[in-house]
Amino acid sequence: xxxxxxxxxxxxxxxxxxxxxxxxxxxxxxxxxxxxxxxxxxxxxxxxxxxxxxxxxxxxxxxxxxxxxxxxxxxxxxxxxxxxxxxxxxxxxxxxxxxxxxxxxxxxxxxxxxxxxxxxxxxxxxxxxxxxxxxxxxxxxxxxxxxxxxxxxxxxxxxxxxxxxxxxxxxxxxxxxxxxxxxxxxxxxxxxxxxxxxxxxxxxxxxxxxxxxxxxxxxxxxxxxxxxxxxxxxxxxxxxxxxxxxxxxxxxxxxxxxxxxxxxxxxxxxxxxxxx
Numbered sequence: 341x342x343x344x345x346x347x348x349x350x351x352x353x354x355x356x357x358x359x360x361x362x363x364x365x366x367x368x369x370x371x372x373x374x375x376x377x378x379x380x381x382x383x384x385x386x387x388x389x390x391x392x393x394x395x396x397x398x399x400x401x402x403x404x405x406x407x408x409x410x411x412x413x414x415x416x417x418x419x420x421x422x423x424x425x426x427x428x429x430x431x432x433x434x435x436x437x438x439x440x441x442x443x444x445x446x447x448x449x450x451x452x453x454x455x456x457x458x459x460x461x462x463x464x465x466x467x468x469x470x471x472x473x474x475x476x477x478x479x480x481x482x483x484x485x486x487x488x489x490x491x492x493x494x495x496x497x498x499x500x501x502x503x504x505x506x507x508x509x510x511x512x513x514x515x516x517x518x519x520x521x522x523x524x525x526x527x528x529x530x531x532x533x534x535x536x537x538x539x540x541x542x543x544x545x546x547x548x549x550x551x552x553x554x555x556x557x558x559x560x561x562x563x564x565x566x567x568x569x570x571x572x573x574x575x576x577x578x579x580x581x582x583x584x585x586x587x588x589x590x591x592x593x594x595x596x597x598x599x600x601x602x603x604x605x606x607x608x609x610x611x612x613x614x615x616x
Contacts, residue, residue, distance in 0.1 A: 342452065347396025347540045349547050354391035357398055364421040364489050364518060364552040365389075366471030367482045376479040379468035379510065379519065380434050382423035389423050389549040392444060392540035398550055399452070399537045406533050408526035411558035413570050416492035416522035418536065420446060421551040422464030426502075426510075434477030434507035439499055441465040443541055444548030448525060448533040455537060456528045463538045464548035467493045467519040470511075477507045487518035490557040495522055516610075520554070562592055563609035571609040579606055 344357035365383035367376055375381050383389055390398060406418050422444065429437035444463030447455040472483025497513055505513070525533055538550050565575040582590035582598045592602040 342399040342401050342535065344390065344398050345396050346391070347393030347547070349544055350393030350396055350540075351391035351547060351549070353386040354389060354549065356387060357390050359387050360390050360398065360400060360550050360552055362552065364469055364471075364520070364554070366486060374480055376475040376482055377469050377471035378434075378475060378477050378479065379426045379436075379470055379514075380428055380477040381479075382425045382468060383551055384423065389551050391547050391549050392538065393547045394540055394542065394544050396540035396547075397537060399535060400553060401452070401535050402553075402555060404534070404555070405450075406525065406555045408524070408531050409556075409558045410569065411564075412492075412556045413559060414492055414495055414522065415524045415526065415569065416495065416556055417525045418448070418523040418533070419489070419492055419520035419554045419556060420463045420523070420536070420538070421469050421489075421518075421520040421553070422462075423469070423549045423551055424464050424466070425468045428477070429504075432478060434510070436502045436505050436510060438503075439466060439468075442546040442548045444550065445539040446521070446523065447537040447539070448523070448528065448530065449535040449537070450530065450533050452535045456530060458523055458528065461521050461523065462548070463521060463550055465521055466499055467497075467514070467517075467521070469519045469551065470514050471518065473511065473514075473516060487514065488516050489518040489520070489552075489554050491517045492522035492556055493517050493519060495524075522556075559609055563606055565590060565606075571606060576603075576606055576610075579603060 368383040424441040427438040446458040473485040475483040565578040
């Protein structure tokens with residue numbers, strides 16, 4: 341972390357900026373109202389998120405460059421996690437109705453001198469954090485299958501396409517990801533960054549909260565058999581069509597035969613996606 345300034349209206353007690361370092365929260369409310377972090381039930385403890393307030397700001401630094409890696413899923417390189425959440429049109433069931441977000445302007449830099457603002461995305465916005473793949477929308481216990489905080493959401497998914505979805509359908513959209521706001525630094529004309537700045541609003545009424553940041557992990561290049569930048573169903577289909585042959589394009593382990601080890605490689609890469 342480089343700096344933190346609590347702005348006007350920052351939530352009392354939510355000013356421990358060090359809480360944004362490390363992994364996003366998977367479980368919140370210990371000792372109060374415990375619950376797994378889901379898109380309907382965000383992290384909310386003072387030691388888990390930091391509040392910015394009007395005119396506030398937070399600057400963090402990674403200990404390595406976050407690069408515009410063409411092997412990153414969907415071209416996303418950086419993920420910002422806030423504590424936005426979906427409102428529920430059928431409370432207790434988990435049907436997406438609205439998005440409770442408080443904004444937050446994101447800017448990135450390679451040297452903490454020249455900053456590039458990320459337009460059209462809010463730090464405390466889409467997509468709300470999901471800690472586990474095997475819990476309900478208001479679970480009071482932790483799950484057994486964690487999501488991948490290094491795997492971004494598909495940026496083509498719009499909020500409007502989520503409205504009305506039930507919880508299981510929503511989990512399908514997350515596809516193993518832990519959510520967060522995904523940023524393609526290449527689209528900003530940058531090849532690498534190391535610093536991220538989140539700024540609060542200039543008018544009262546909103547105070548963005550920030551949980552964490554992550555550097556997306558690149559997919560193994562050889563697992564992307566169809567060359568679309570994502571390891572998925574198309575790659576699996578290509579591997580299965582070459583099963584039992586010596587096809588070098590699908591022989592990922594170099595054994596001379598396409599088989600179970602190659603399949604395991606595809607499946608492990610499917611859900612792959614580092615923290616400051």
